Amino acid sequence: MYKIAIIDDEEEVREGIEDLIQWKDHGFEFLGGFENGNEALEAFENQIPDLVLTDICMPFMDGIELTRHIANKYPFTKVIMLTGYDDFEYSQQAIKLRVYDYLLKPFSSKQLRSVLDKVKLEMDEEYRQKEDLNKLKLQLNQSLPLLKERFLENMVTSYTKIEELTEKLDFFNIRLIGACCVAVVIDVDDFGERSMSQTVTEKELMYFAVYNIVEETMGGDKGGIVFRNRFDKVVVILSSEDKTHVYELAQSLSEETRQCIEKFLKFTVTIGIGDPSSSPQGIVNSFQKAIAALDYRFLLGKNNVITLADLEVNNRTRIEIYPEWEKKLILAIKTGTGKEVNAAIEECIRNLKQSFIPMQRCYFYIHKICLSLVEAVIGFDETIIFEDPLNPLAEMYSFKTLDEIELWLKKICKQAVGVICSQRNNISMSKMVMAESYIKENFSNEMISLNDVCRHVHISPSYFGTVFKAHTGETFIEYVTRIRVEKAMELLKRTDLKTYEIAHETGYKDPHYFSLIFKKKAGVSPTEYREKTRSDPQHEVEED
Template identity: 25%
Template sequence: MYNVLLVDDEPMIREGLRTLIDWGELGYQVADTAGNGREALEKQERLNPDLMIVDIRMPGMDGLTLIGHLREKNEHLHILILSGYADFDYAKKAIQYQIDGYLLKPVDEDELTGYLDRLKKVLDAEAAANRRHSAMSEWNRERLIQTCLEGAYPEDAADSLEEAARESGLVWPSYELLLVRLHAEQDLDSGVFAYMKRRFVTSFEEAGRGVVFYAEPYIGLLLREPLQSEYQSARVYRDIANIAAERELRFTVVSGGAEERLTDLVRAHATAVRLMNLRFFYEEGRIIGEQTEPIDHKLADEADEHDPFDPDSIAEKLYLTLDIGNMEAAKQLAAVAGEAMLRANFSEQEIKTGMVQLITGAIGKLTLHRQELQERRHELSGGIIGLYKPHTYQSLIESVQALLVRAMEGLDAGGTDRQIMKMIDLIQRNYQQPLKLEMLADVLGYNSAYLGKLFKTTTGEYFNSYLDKVRIEKAKSFLDQGMKVYQVAEKVGYTNVDYFHSKFRKYVGESPSAYKKK
């Protein structure tokens, strides 16, 4: 629809023109009316109509004076003049202002419709030309920016680039380059990418904040003003987040820093790409810049305060945590494992592989005696493979924790008595493992002394005594099957044969060899 502003000092004529024809059917809409020349100037400035129909005779500022002012501001504005028979000669003077036509009062419907039909064809042609010009200007501007980012020009072409920058409206006091990477569960559809770029144009380019351009596989933002404060950075990040939220996309945004010349953007681009390639190691929720500290650097300072990364110990704890059903402890262990790998200076791929191995081992071991998990093996396997997809450490940990929660669905943790019974069941099935009360207390979220008292109250035995008795009973069974003493010792969890001998004699009253001879 093309917007029309009606200007006449007589209210009846203004209202008559508004209702005389079906403007919408002709491709127009009456945006507003004005009762005098000064009001018309103010509304033209605000509404920017495509067509104005102006009365030639008005008190104060007459039609010709108004048209003169309008032409000073906009030489392309289309204008139709309203005049009475007595004013016709006077109206001819308006020819110097490139008037599109004259309408005599009272206005004839067919005459007005004829003018509007012809003008619509002109307006359509102008709109098409403007779109072509805009598209060509945008294409030329993007080519210029990409040329500067890549540094793909001879040294003697700097002056030509500066001239092209002036023609493209890109001569600014400074430039700050941002690259935005959009992340989706599947490959990002080209239509979604184009939509997101248009939204960036609306938020940044049309608001006069900078220029938006393609920088595959990123969307580039060239800001007019450098981000000199946390407030400025947070505002830009929030605006990008709001756009990404429309399509439920995660994203990473990096800054290559500020430069004073367009031709120096090659340096900013190199910095931005380097930071983008390291995005896995940065916290989400902010623009990543040269001064942003990576997560692994923060944790490296704490390395001396923590035990070295022990994947076997963490894997065993995670398995026990899952088996007992302590969801919060399992999620915490995932975070602990990730931080341990960061402190050990693991690469992104090494961390993802480490997490996959950890979760595969724990869930695989749990699946051996959990029928309900065996039925969901395919579903959980897909989730494990998906752990290679997250683009940041934070999203990886969230994905691991979500997968653990899914694995534990339907595995009831129960109350205190239920927890002790789970411990007993766990001992019966894992007696050969290096089980410690402290480890179980850790995965259950209890103080070890308190858990030991609960266990003694429920079973009548201390934890270590109970574990020893289970192991010895299992050892007797293996000896009855004809296994050698050293084999039995290892099979029931004793790495030292002499220690096994002493425990066996304590609870059976004779040595394993003597028992075997019976």
């Protein structure tokens, strides 16, 4: 069932379309109708539609600008424009944005049903192509020769003289766009619901499906050199004439690839990005950094795009890792207090995540905790804790994330509680403080965006969204809106500025949209708020 949303500033049009169609009969789930593009984009943060029906001419944000936002942020969402005959110039812009189709107002229910059926068939075909195992088998048989993959793996893992490297690149007909290179490594987290029932052949086909999608999103006209290494990871070498450009390209294509695999294959991958190099020989160091970034999945969890720049800063605050956890856990084990055992495990995992220490050091501390568990149960049946008492720690090294380690520790301690709500480390916290400061200094700029903040604090957008929400309890849009409304309240109480002047001071170009947002957040219009606070001093104190 595909998800559909309608955006039109005329309520009767939205309701008319909603009532006109039996959505489920056409394979769609109706998400809702929205008055303008801003409302729609805010709603899409929680639930992404597969298809959007939008009017072109709307206040605050028209259909063209909304489509541009959708194309940038949700590349797999299709857009159908609802337009009048006088909107021809807009329609030309829509074509440039690769809008799927458009309907001329007024249109009949038959016309709308026809378009819906057409777009559904196309989306069904897209899914079918990605899942068609017979096609995947054929593509597998036509994959790059083994010698080429061996060369590419050797290229990223060991230093090669420039003359030999150039000669082999020519031999295999591999073309670099420029001298600046960056390595990207894609690793399957797991196969989701398919993991338990898959045969070896099916798993190989799914690995190749990942390779195929990476080739489509990063290879071809994007210039990426894609291959699969001996550890079932897909590696991409991206190149450009400029280091900054190739690094930004790696981030944007990696995020698109992550979304595409999750959407079409129904499982997740984690992607590590290395540092950009100024020469092809530097790809060895970039690859090592990409693998190191991938290791941080152990701390951050699955389904992320990770760069070391997101994580590493100087002057990291040292966190005491082990003694207190060991004491609490051993005391709980000896007293048989299940609640305290659970709390000790959660504290252990939480602090390991906050420390952002390398994966091998995490294993070291968990190893010590497990040995303490063994010591604590000497004289008891050790099979209660470990499935294999002779080698109790072997299973630990099969896990890819600290979340899995947590479940394992709870399992061996016979506890069954929910997962912990982790807090990010001091590094991430300091970057979130920088982000808040930047927003508070620049909220009056109507063009401020999440990407602006990410560039300021040097964090990728996908990582920033997760950490910022954990730090503030709000999304980026919710936070900026709250800061702007609070500043507007202050100006309404303390100054005689006109409403349109306050709107400009708080980052809103359109005074009417400012008033709409203010009333939505404050419960009253700006004028009513000013009158109330000035006529009721006690109310003003309470607002402060």
